[in-house]
Amino acid sequence: MKRLLFVTLGAGLLASPGTGAQSTAASIQGVWKIVEATPSPGARPILFADRPNLTIMTARHYSRVEVQADGPRPVVPDVAKATADELRAAWGPFVAETGTYEVAGGSITMRPIASKNPAVMGSGVFITYGYKLEGRTLSLTQQRNQNGPLPNPFTLKLERVE
Numbered sequence: 001m002k003r004l005l006f007v008t009l010g011a012g013l014l015a016s017p018g019t020g021a022q023s024t025a026a027s028i029q030g031v032w033k034i035v036e037a038t039p040s041p042g043a044r045p046i047l048f049a050d051r052p053n054l055t056i057m058t059a060r061h062y063s064r065v066e067v068q069a070d071g072p073r074p075v076v077p078d079v080a081k082a083t084a085d086e087l088r089a090a091w092g093p094f095v096a097e098t099g100t101y102e103v104a105g106g107s108i109t110m111r112p113i114a115s116k117n118p119a120v121m122g123s124g125v126f127i128t129y130g131y132k133l134e135g136r137t138l139s140l141t142q143q144r145n146q147n148g149p150l151p152n153p154f155t156l157k158l159e160r161v162e
Helices: 002-007 084-091
Strands: 030-038 053-057 061-067 094-104 107-115 127-134 137-145 155-160
Antiparallel strands (some): 030 155, 053 061, 127 137, 137 155
């Protein structure tokens, strides 16, 4: 469930509309790193300090990769001979997604184009986040997806890398 939560995170990360692709302090365009995720209101945040991740936001597109494991993922010596458990341990915690986004008011709606998780690539699939930009920190709170409002929204806190 935790993986699904973060996979639907589309990233969580977005950029505001603008004419240039250059990052500025007042724009969410740029490169971001998730530093913390709170799985539901009032829950204890999950720290991402040792979890490799990067989100890149351009004027209309986003791309993100994340490792959602508490430690290093195992190296599979021979993928052709690997067991299902070995493959899950190596690939399960890895998230990759890219797509488009739109900003309207205080919300960002993301529409995946390609994803490791094929379930989020369907026609009409989207996720909307409320966002707040304060200096070099971007907070995203899940609001709704194609199925309606989300009853236990998670919040991501990201820091600008560049």
